[in-house]
Amino acid sequence: MNKKILAILLACLMVLALFAGCSKSGTKTDDSSAATEKKEETKKEEPKKEEKKKEEPKKEEPKKEEKKEEKKEEAPADAVEVTAPGQLPIVNGDLTLSFAMPLNATVEDRETNALWVYLQEESGIKFELEEYAGDEYHTKVDLMMAAGGADLPDILCGGSFGVTPRTTWGQAGFILDLKDYINELCFYLPMAFNNCMYTDWDTALAQITSYDGGIYGLPSYAESPNDRVSNGRINFYMPWVEKAGMANFDDNGEFIKTADQLLEYYEIVKTSDFNGNGKADEIPLTGYGTWNLKCAFLPMFLKHNVDNFWVDNGVVKTTADSDEYREGLRFIKGLLDKGYLDPLTFTQDHAAMTAMITAETMTIASYLRISASNLNLTTVPPSTDFEWCSALAAPGADESDRFQYYGKAIAYTQYVVTKNCESPEAAVRLGDFWGSEDVSFINNCGFEGIDWDAVSDLEGGADKWGNTWGWGPEDTYVRRTAETGGRASWGTMQNVWMGNQGVSCLNYDWATQGGADKTLDTWPMSVRNANRILYNITLSNQDNVFAGQVYTAEEADMNANVYTPIATYIEECFTRFCMGDLDIEKDWDNYVNELKKMGLEDYTAVEQAVYTRMFG
Amino acid sequence: MLSKFTRAIRRHWQLYLFLLLPAVYIGIFAYYPMTGVQLAFKKFDYNLGIWGSPWVGFEQFRKFFSNYMFERVMTNTIRISVLGTIAGFPVPIIFALCLNCVFHLRYKRTVQTITYMPHFISTVVMVGILKQFFHPRVGVYGIFYTMFTGATAGDLFASPSAFDPLYIFSGIWQGFGWGSILYLAALSGVSPELHEAAMIDGATRFQRVHYVDIPAIMPTIIITLIMSIGSLLGVGFEKIFLMQTDMNMRVSEVISTYVYKRGLGSGGNSDYAFSTAVGLFNNVVNLILLITVNKIASMVSETSLW
Amino acid sequence: MAEKIKLIRQDKIFYTIVYAIITLLTISVLYPIIYVLSSSFSSGTAVSTGQVVLFPVDFSVEGYKRVFEYERVWMGYRNTIFYTIVGTINNVFMTLICAYPLSRRELPGRKGFMAYFVFTMYFSGGMIPNYLLMRDIGYINTIWVMIMPGAFSVYQMIVTRTFINSTIPYEMLEATKIDGCSDFRYFTMFVIPLSKAIIAVLTLQYAVGHWNAYFGAMIYLTNKNLFPLQVFLREILVMNQIQPSDFTDEETRMIMQGMADLLKYALIVVATFPIMCFYPFIQKYFVQGIMIGSLKG
16 A cells, blocks of 8 residues: 555656646745645545646646736836946946856856956946856857747856857847947947057957947957967977077077978987987977967968968968968978878877877977967976977078968957847946956956056066066066965966956956066066067968958858868868878869869858958 | 447556556657757748748758768768667677676676776766877877887877777777666566576576576567667767867768757857758658668567557 | 586586676776776876876875865755756656556557657757747746656666566466456556566666756756756866966966866766765666566465
8 A cells, every 4th residue: 555655646746746837937826835735745646637637727827917917017117327438337226137157167156256246336236147057058048049038138248159149149139239339338448459459449349240230249359469379389399409409599589490490400300319218219290180280381381371261462262272282281291201290190189299298208309289278288397398489481481481370369259238138228338347458357367456466677587598588568467376465366266256257358468467476487588579570470461361250141051051061171181181191192183173062162252252241 | 439449448547547647748848849840841030939930841951961971971870870789789788698697796796886887987088088098109009009019009090990990899898887787687587487497407507598598688689679770870979079080080970070060160050940950850760760670570579669 | 427517517618708708898897997086086287198097196186176176066966966866756657657558468559659659759849949848837947947858768668668578477467367456556566566677777777867967957047056966067177178368377277287187087986976876776676586486476
């Protein structure tokens, strides 16, 4: 008998749970009754199941009526007054805005986060927060729109939204076109953007404008000159360079500037036993993945960026089927054939490469890397003995004829106002304030005087090869460590800032922060100066770069349908040509024809249309 | 007819009552949303929703079939799936049969616990372990290879012919322990009297396995096989995506990775209609396979799905 | 006599082979487990530089410290345990009451029901209708959305039905029918006790499924107090993989990179250790001999 009762109880439990949802969306009394019924676990007979089913349609009707009533109540009251642009607080009166942000593991608790509280105090607006899981943030937001958008909060924040999805959402009416609000109300953001070294307000706006002219969000931006010119660098193990007699630093801290010098050095590495173990196991060059390989060696032939499309005097051209690209492939293949390039470069990941570098016996003479943060070994020997070099001149060319890959910085959007927002003016004003220089700083470093200081007497330093430097900007920002009273450091769990989420514009001044102990020995001079040199090299070539394309729906469709297989094919063949799987001489024409068959020319026309529309 | 129907209900009313709750569940949670399948024949408009979006007939399918990648993607998916099933299906069964013969209880339990642990290792970590293990220079495989042959091992991840074995065997390796649980449970239901009778008749241990154990779990085997074949076009996405490299791409690009890359290409908006169409295609093919195999099974043996 | 000796030798060979197969397979599987454990107890640098091969290098509990520092991990544990227990009970119950009637071959309409259920394994409306359904019945952002949908797996139900068919002999049913036993009583008095093995399997598989669930939570939940463990764990992992700007100090960056790699392993252990502790309790149901005495009674 016990089992019978248990079975019946379980059955009733499940049935109740099934309708728990219905009752929850109705009145609160229904909810509590369902809960108490569950808790009491009263014994019921089987026929009751059928009774409950009959109850269901009745419950749905009162639910629907209540929903209609709620909608009438929510009619905008318009009791809040938004102050003039630039003024704080932003509203006179009570206003609550609801936000959705992705979970961020570095932020302890947003509700008590110093920046969150600060924003509310200064703006006079109350915030309500929903946090979505970070991994599927976009999927969830997109799904909410696809399902009608009724449960969207006022503002979607954090996690960048691309132009294409925003355009789709905006045209469907789920998010608002902020163009007019931006022009009328934005005060701090234009200032912040115009203070940037590599962009300005108009450019940034243009980058987030959709093809129909609407601006469906507020721009964010972070300047990091290192990122702009860091693709394709090669890192050399200096003790061997010295042994080879090639560590001749010039005034700018560079020591290898042409491909000829590079090949010379690699030959020496191959034929000398630098690690002294009697085996010819020295590897001149290794890497992880093909991107940095391409950026290191193709631009010197291409004389433009490695992207599949580039611009030549207003005409969009393709890279992957050009003769210069073919030259580049021959060069890389040559590196492989001569044994200079490690074939594992094409497939291994950085853990494996790092394992080789930090192995007991040093076997790596140089390796390819993109940017510093990708391979954080600079405080672990022997990697402290590595130095950069970057853009090389092509074989036979002069060292003044160099081309460096330029990664254009694009403004992105992580602040979007939805149709459910009562007061878009307040939302835009808030975003404007959030993205101001001062608040962006707080969002990254914390509050002045508590978490960081402005220092103007920062010393310079010297690296181990005798290169010295001064300090560029007059005022530098130095974060405080725990010992000096700072409350957190970047990347750790803290409750002071929100990790650049929201609206944020960080300019070059921010980017040149000093080390915590007021010296610069953590930032090699050659990098800093190389940035300046390289940036000047690339300045004249910036117009060739085509980035930040904004597509219409049909164009985006073509991109997905036609371009995706093409891009995969180009990528695949790059490796196969270099490795010798495909013959550069014999199979090239097949390859080009295949690209044509796949529709490359048609698609190039699409890109041309985009370019003409965006840049005239 | 009606009287036959009511008679049946009266006789078995308790059984029908049992079925009522699951049927209602499935009705709500599976059949009600199934209407969304129509999206495969439409072009999705955010404002109009699923019901209001315009019909485009087989447009989504046409996009899928006429795509340059289609042939390659289909061949790879089918090949990987079939080989994986052929190679992987017997292993958990054999392992369960073997383990069932073991006397030492503690050994048996330890083995069970150890072999089912890899199932919990996430795909990302598993592929990471694989890459590290097979690295030609610093991986265990590479080191042993050099030790025995003096030459440096080839890069298995750059070899198209190595992809299938790597993918399939690592899958078997990770999953056989977990997969054997079901068979072990079925084996535990075998009446010991049958074994006693067999021993009296002079059967060796092996014969006992052959004539008692295997027939006992044959229904489970058949059903599992039918279900495996009925999910042929369902090659998982994450593991393949992580194991792909430029060199093996032509044998490793499958339907799921293709759909994923395509989704990224248009800037991040999920193309619901397209993925619904592809999903529908997958499911129809799988269903046809299922019905076919089930038919064969019902003709050949007593066990089948329906 | 000679026959008996031959038998013993054949058996010996057989057993040697069996033990060999099992031992080999087990050892081969041991490596990734030890690797994961060792990595989780090593320092971040050792892991990211690929130094860990078999045993921990630079023993440290940094990874674990980091994971448990994140308070939400505890909340996640609490939620996941709740969802797993309630969800599994629900699942197992539903599976059993669905599998049993369908195992009775004489039930009219059996084929129709089977088709009804199997069909749903193949056709699904996709994310949008499911989201709309959850919204319409009010499950969004409640605990129910983690427990109710997917109330049972048709696949498991089919497997259970097969099990019932093949382990519980039809004669038993006939015998009880003669004694006047109702279907219901037969189910509770005979089928359930004899199905302990498959119930164990179902419990284990459903429990693991609930334990590892995250996608539904990501899509349907917005209240972080309801998130299951996996969501927070993924958060930690993703957070550490975000490339910070180049201009943070080197040491922090290096630590973070190492931390990301190290965390992967600590997270696996943290996420799976509890559920693996659950296994020994289930194990005893796989022991042979469940059927002893049942027919005799």
